[in-house]
Amino acid sequence: MVSLKDVAQRAGVSIKTVSNVVNGYQHVTPAMRERVQRAIDELGYRPNLTARHLRKGRTGIIALAVPELGNPYFAELAGAVIDAAARHDYTVLLDHTGGRRDQELLVCQGFRAHVMDGLILSPIELESEDLLARTDTSPLVLLGEREYDAPYDHIAIDNVAAARLAVRHLVDTGRRRIAFLGAREESARRPAHLRLRGWREELDAAGLPAGDDLVVATEAYGREDGARAMAALLDRGPRPDAVFAYNDTMAVGALRTLADRGLRVPEDVAVVGFDDIDESRFAHTPLTTIAPDKEAIARLAVDCLVDRLAGTAATEPRRARPGHRLVVRDSTVGRR
Amino acid sequence: MVSLKDVAQRAGVSIKTVSNVVNGYQHVTPAMRERVQRAIDELGYRPNLTARHLRKGRTGIIALAVPELGNPYFAELAGAVIDAAARHDYTVLLDHTGGRRDQELLVCQGFRAHVMDGLILSPIELESEDLLARTDTSPLVLLGEREYDAPYDHIAIDNVAAARLAVRHLVDTGRRRIAFLGAREESARRPAHLRLRGWREELDAAGLPAGDDLVVATEAYGREDGARAMAALLDRGPRPDAVFAYNDTMAVGALRTLADRGLRVPEDVAVVGFDDIDESRFAHTPLTTIAPDKEAIARLAVDCLVDRLAGTAATEPRRARPGHRLVVRDSTVGRR
Structure with a gap:
């Protein structure tokens, strides 16, 4: 049985370095990785990470x-x-x-x-x-x-604080009618939903409307759900000038609906998402969002x-x- | 130890139905699922899928x-x-x-x-x-x-056939200068890359140019790689009227670059991706793509x-x- 030590000796490096390579750590230079890999290949070493x-x-x-x-x-x-x-x-x-x-x-x-x-x-x-x-x-x-x-x-x-930060940004950039997309059916009634709560708290603090007519409940949180929720909101009554979506995939769906309706983002409607997924940078209009660490x-x-x-x-x-x-x-x- | 059979008897359904619920199959009605779930809860059944x-x-x-x-x-x-x-x-x-x-x-x-x-x-x-x-x-x-x-x-x-299908669609819709984004460095030289090979075969069959000036190699296949590859292609010389991207994420990146350069899709440049990911329907311009099953x-x-x-x-x-x-x-x- 070939050991980590055998590989280290063959490669002329420390056992720790071999371990780093085997575990796929990033801080190993390509040259070092290749050197260790060669020793692994030559000796037929088969790592057993789980023995410990x-x-x-x-x-x-x-x-x-x-x-x-x-x-x-x-x-x-x-x-x-x-x-x-x-x-x-x-x-x-x-x-x-x-x-x-x-x-x-x-x-x-x-x-x-x-x-x-x-x-x-x-x-x-x-x-x-x-x-x-x-x-x-x-x-x-x-x-x-x-x-x-x-x-x-x-x-x-802190989802409440994060939602407040997103809504605060919309308020600071002059928005006055800010909707929330992606409440859950039950939480539209009892505000257990932290992002919805943050949305409401920040609007209350700014003295802006935060009624149920600005909240769209959805069953799920995908792109299609966001597209439908945005359509429902637009069909419902006076147009909002901003929407805060529960997450980025919903926001991407909302962007799709806004484009299909010929509305400009952000001129007509500003959009904020949540999650900072890679896709949000490449969206129809690159998406302002909350980035959790x-x-x-x-x-x-x-x-x-x-x-x-x-x-x-x-x-x-x-x-x-x-x-x-x-x-x-x-x-x-x-x-x- | 509560068994699947006990749950079936309590719920008044077959063992197969209980198994379907426990395994999360889709073809169980919500009412049936709830009935079985109630029996599971009442009996404190803990499934052991792996005993077998x-x-x-x-x-x-x-x-x-x-x-x-x-x-x-x-x-x-x-x-x-x-x-x-x-x-x-x-x-x-x-x-x-x-x-x-x-x-x-x-x-x-x-x-x-x-x-x-x-x-x-x-x-x-x-x-x-x-x-x-x-x-x-x-x-x-x-x-x-x-x-x-x-x-x-x-x-x-069949990646070659799928790539040919994508390129054939571009040819059929009148495109004459069709680029490929996302070749691998080595395969740009030796055509081991099946989608690249399909691209080349279909262009050869149509008597259209398929030279290396129309191929952009990338190191990876993400949105950012697609955006950079598209920029490199536009900076390189005569503008193509279509691009076939290795996959949808690269195509989404290409759409971003085209929008940033003020080019219209598909009027100036048509784009085809590969994979039919959910995102492609919601892209900057909804994306034509190859959908593998x-x-x-x-x-x-x-x-x-x-x-x-x-x-x-x-x-x-x-x-x-x-x-x-x-x-x-x-x-x-x-x-x-």
Whole structure:
């Protein structure tokens, strides 16, 4: 059995360097990578990253369950989690729940517990009582906007503050009739929806209208949902001069509808999204958006899980608030 | 231990129906789903999808390794593979290789073999000799454009025919100077690149120019790469009246550059992409594209793997060619 040490000796480098190459770290020069790769090839070394985990009765795998891989935000977040996990020699089992309660319950209850050491879950439908009823004992870290009264680590940006920042930008650039696209049906009535709450708080603070006639509820958050919501809003009554969309994919859909109706962005209607997905830079009109710090979200989630696995975490559940910022593009201020 | 049968009796439905709900199949009515879910909740049933696999010394997990989750094509394909695998009670461990040979080798050599029964791999850099040197004995199914002389099942659409179909559409709509964006550096010299080859064959057949001055090589295939390639092409010389991009994300980048340069699509330059990602319908100008049958690709890949695992596959490696079609939108024919 060829070892990491054998490879290091053959390549004339440190074991740490070989480990870095094998784990795919970025800070290895191409020349060094090639040198190590040559030694690996010559010796027929087959890395066994998980031996260390297996000795501890672990698999070296953490699961990441997101509502939808088709949403670029989650795909980009998944990439960041995979990178963060690799730095701890963990690999990631990726799962999508479709945002459905039954699938979220399945994942959460640990039906794959035999192959994973812990779970990072971004829930949509799960309720606090579901979490309290959880019997699986492997570590669980929650991501995202839903707030829970349950003893689990939770990583989420300050969605209310982020939404207020987006709406403030629209107010500051002279908008007076600012709609919200992508409320959930139930939360249009009870304001559990943090981005909707932020929208309302900031409009109230500015003395601008924030009535239900400016809110469009949708069932999902894709491009098509955004396009339909924008159409419904335009058909409904007095035209808004700005829309704040729940996320970038919805905003992209809204841009499509505005173009199809012959309305100019931002002259007639300004648009702000949320997520800063790569696509938003290349949208019909490059999109102003809220950029959550995805790397920090991923790093904090993995760190929480690793600390729980190592038994070094505090007993109290951890609440971490990664940062966010406003990225201003043409969709609110025009071409510069 | 509550069984599937207990849930079926409590809900007053067949075991098959409970299994369908638990596995998240689509063809269950919401009412039936709710009825079964209620029985699951009441009995505290915890599904153990993998018991069957474990009895056979298997994990019930297949790995899917793609170059990049940030590319929506692979995210959409991954969703289809997860669905196809669920129909065989398999769950999917998703991995991204970054399209780098060292990571592709790691995955291919089975360094996670202890947790997966088989692998579906979409390689970029891997060579035939890498596959021939593979010592891991778990089933491997290859996806994508690269062609290998190695004894493994391979699922890929006919990329040459698909590219010819795209270029034929441009020729048929009157285009005479048709560029290709996204060749790989080396393949611009040796035409191993199937979509580039299709582009060239169709132009040759039409008696239209297909010289290297109409080909832009890129290092990657994202939106930014497409934007830069389009800019390079416009800076290079006589303007083409059409571009065929390696994929949709590159085409979206090209649309961005064309808009920034004040060129109209399709009046000045027509654009065709490849992949039919959801985003392409909502692009700056809705994008004409080649739609590979992603569901068929996923289904065939999973079927191949399942047949190999069951020992029912033929000894000969299987070559499957899922279908593709041309989707015509505004970027070639204008607004209709």
